[in-house]
Amino acid sequence: MLSFESDYLTGAHPKILQRLAETNMEQLSGYGADRYCTSAKEKIAQACGCPEAQVEFLVGGTQTNAVIISTMLKGYEGVVAARTGHVNTHEAGAIEYSGSKVLTIPQKDGKMSAEVLKQYITDFYGDGNHEHMVFPGMAYISHPTEYGTLYTKKELEDIAAVCHEFKIPLFIDGARLGYGLMSRTTDVTMEDIARICDVFYIGGTKVGALCGEAVVFTKNNRPAHFVNMVKKRGALLAKGRLLGVQFDTLFTDNLYLNISKHAIDMAEALKKLFKSKNIKFFLESPTNQQFIILENTKAAELAKEVTLNFWEKYDETHTVYRFATCWSTTEADLAALNKIL
Amino acid sequence: MLSFESDYLTGAHPKILQRLAETNMEQLSGYGADRYCTSAKEKIAQACGCPEAQVEFLVGGTQTNAVIISTMLKGYEGVVAARTGHVNTHEAGAIEYSGSKVLTIPQKDGKMSAEVLKQYITDFYGDGNHEHMVFPGMAYISHPTEYGTLYTKKELEDIAAVCHEFKIPLFIDGARLGYGLMSRTTDVTMEDIARICDVFYIGGTKVGALCGEAVVFTKNNRPAHFVNMVKKRGALLAKGRLLGVQFDTLFTDNLYLNISKHAIDMAEALKKLFKSKNIKFFLESPTNQQFIILENTKAAELAKEVTLNFWEKYDETHTVYRFATCWSTTEADLAALNKIL
Amino acid sequence: MLSFESDYLTGAHPKILQRLAETNMEQLSGYGADRYCTSAKEKIAQACGCPEAQVEFLVGGTQTNAVIISTMLKGYEGVVAARTGHVNTHEAGAIEYSGSKVLTIPQKDGKMSAEVLKQYITDFYGDGNHEHMVFPGMAYISHPTEYGTLYTKKELEDIAAVCHEFKIPLFIDGARLGYGLMSRTTDVTMEDIARICDVFYIGGTKVGALCGEAVVFTKNNRPAHFVNMVKKRGALLAKGRLLGVQFDTLFTDNLYLNISKHAIDMAEALKKLFKSKNIKFFLESPTNQQFIILENTKAAELAKEVTLNFWEKYDETHTVYRFATCWSTTEADLAALNKIL
């Protein structure tokens, strides 16, 4: 069965497995205190053009969002996110489990705008009674968003300006960061991300790793005793080498961006294919996730040969499905899809 | 300075103070195990027409919402509320502090509709991926709402029907219940409330008590070891008599409803007064809270003689203010306001 | 039935009820922003000899402990307490509910010693692996303790010295503070308490109020947006006047200390009575709680005429019971007990 169901369908990029095997018999201290974690952190700081970056490794995306948000917010604060933000919709309430509220604001194509954010915070402080409300204590955006869309550099800078005006950090969820950076239409680099925001993470799980997300605190702002609070949240990996070796490999010889570029090339070919079949897009996505609208009986037909990932109902007779490419997507996969369509 | 700022501006109804004084020297066990709590519980069960009602006393409204919601939800559930619901807006994140998400749905005049609720839950279960989302585990409505509006009996029954269809409890926040029951336009009685919902509370703080809310579990559904979980949330009052005596008094000789009716009479007179002055209403409220729209310079003028309670911005030149009546509002207050206007 | 079961058996001191009645019709803002709260705060700061004291009112003891501890601890810290400390034993897990661990150390007669505390913290930092452990972030002591015992001024200063050495605050739970200050054997004054510790509270519930505890931050160290975090924990009273008027009364004309002294006088008379009957004490308590050991059949006999408060099993044939005096205990009560014994 052909599948473009997600970007975490296959295992890890072969170079990662190879490095895991090569380093397997080395005796290394646990919990991140090994040479591969150290090396990976240095390479990531360099890739960010941010020598003072403080890098920490975690296992998965929801975990990372919960750890960052709950360790950085003050007790009277919540995190502001677009209504469609992953932290608000698909994390089973992980942020609330940590005791913090997700404050939602309207979005467009999965993005928040600096204007809407500013209005929200201004209104908050304008309300005389705001001591009974949750303070906006951080802005959360995902880049690419949950809909595959991207912020421009200007949009990111405008959001950051609002955050700085109100002295709250900007957190960028980069679960699929590589695909954003390699998009053909973006003007945003890794260095821009590091410069503009206060904390972000570089997704590994969805970009060629078995697991792992690299958190980057860019403004010398890592919470004190961070490892302890990671442990407290059940998120500290004993064999930290598993994360260190993977990210060390991904940030050697530009592997992270190269495999992201491959996925983008495949996504562009996929888009072309859909267009050639007159299939309509739910929105214009410049990254590895493509959202198409299928008529329901046609979708049922197609589902016999391709695994379809339901995204949302479009109308009574149509449905939105997501197709994703990744490092392991091949020309042959596209040819097979072409034949089926 | 004249004030209609809220319905908790004055102390307690004099009969409450009198009973507190009369019973003051009695030696009574703590934590609700006293004869006044027992008596009050019986009277409330009777007033609800619900002999099996399990009644518990708590101190304040936000506390009550957090205790009920967090002890009744299962670990994978959140509470569904209108976006304007008190639990979502003005409780400083108390529900999230207990680890639960408030799931918001659109509202009209502060009310949720059965249709919108049903659509929300249906969509939830329609999404294949809902194991990663917070399950709708309870519906929360306030009656009267935060905007003073009321549900009709039919509307409540329809919402309850949706809840029962999906086997989740309906919780009615009755912080101002008395004013709802005594509204001139309502067809809902205390018995209806008890019959229709699974748990509700009868507000004391805003209806003539010094403090206190009476929680009523109507379907033999009080969580096991409820007192322990109340204590765990710091909400157990040592001298439970303070709550018992107050509610015993409020439910003797119909005091609770009588003082609520007085407040409604005053509110109707207030409405008439505003209308006579051609002051516009933000919405039509049949209870003790009235929301009016004032031009900003006029409001500034008025604020010299009447305390104004800012509710929300209406437009660039107008603002919404809330006026509330209560048991202690007098004809003289209204006459004074008339003179000022 | 005669009862010395607890020190919260009766209502409030009559002067409190009188002041509540006198101020009842005044229109006052909610949530502590009223003139009585302001006045009470000033009087308390004065009584503490601490003009910069930041005073806040809460409703009950467990609530106060949970609010103070959870708002003052950092995310990687727990609170150190004697194993018998109220926060560890009789609060239904309220501290843990807020996400913090109670770190217990050995005690003697309900007291921790500076030596044991210092050893505990020193050992903690001596363990190379302490990033995986909960950091000692505050010391909690109760004065009087759960066993009615008292710290000397020297003992308090020594504990504070350890806290300062390790830069953690010292928190004194003064649920029964009045009885400690009025004990005939103490050398500790209210000013000493305020000077030595970083935060403490003056118990109202157990010293003549209907409810209420006055928290005093003595080192200009009240957490930012404290009211918001109190609200978030469901602990903010709408009619804050109820607490303001009570504490304003208690701190007018020395009422708080005067009624505490009365309770101590009654306790000393009670002790004398027990001694005259050759009843053995579980320990030597210089405050209003007395712990006596009764042979079980004798206790059963006695329980027909006096309510006995079980404290703990002493041995197979004996049990420890607590007798408490308070502002409302009378010579007649003691005479009645004498007759029964």
Add this chain to the structure above:
Amino acid sequence: MLSFESDYLTGAHPKILQRLAETNMEQLSGYGADRYCTSAKEKIAQACGCPEAQVEFLVGGTQTNAVIISTMLKGYEGVVAARTGHVNTHEAGAIEYSGSKVLTIPQKDGKMSAEVLKQYITDFYGDGNHEHMVFPGMAYISHPTEYGTLYTKKELEDIAAVCHEFKIPLFIDGARLGYGLMSRTTDVTMEDIARICDVFYIGGTKVGALCGEAVVFTKNNRPAHFVNMVKKRGALLAKGRLLGVQFDTLFTDNLYLNISKHAIDMAEALKKLFKSKNIKFFLESPTNQQFIILENTKAAELAKEVTLNFWEKYDETHTVYRFATCWSTTEADLAALNKIL
């Protein structure tokens, strides 16, 4: 540098890496819904002699303890553990972070006894005031314990009998279960574990995996919507295959027990070596962790050639160190140590 610092110093058993490589390019659904997870679950159920076993995979030990305890306890309950239990000492307060109290009881050599447990629970229910205390809602033991010691089958059955008497589940932390099962002195099998307790986990991280723990609910008692609550705690791995493939490999051809046996053989040789050098043991451990007492100057000397893992201070001049063996420990390692000693 020679090291016996822990049992997670090297990577994974080579067969695991091999299987990860072999299955790498297969497209598999995420979150545990893949064929390797299914296969591993079946093999584990079989190894437990428990066809109805419900098996779930998590990433690490602290995470597993927190997830199991917080999803199985009721709101008024805490977990009873030996004071030395991992959940009480080395998990940075992860259990408390989930809102639950760890109730500690005395231990001997890291073990709790059925008698002490029974006494604790009996005393709890004997105290009239227990509604204000945390209910004992689960017993937690580790097997092997944190000190490498083991329960006998009889001891486990006795503890389980107490649990059943009070209707609470028995949870066995098997982070190092393989070493317990392969100990030369044990009479406890995997089937015994599954039969006796209500939930346990089979540690992977410390027994040859890169990461991963297999939770086994043995009495058809997996909490409803468990995956959702795992996600809520940030513990759901996207590429569940990483856990499925590893445990499928460990439970193929008896690999899990075989590598555990190797570690035990190495540990016995290590013991013999220490004895031959007249080195004293802190306690008698029949598993892969050995605790020895070294004179401090001698330890400093040794630390130049062997990494020493500080365990605890023994006295002013001696210290306890832990030596651990695992699947990758070799005869050559022991020979090297022999030479150094």
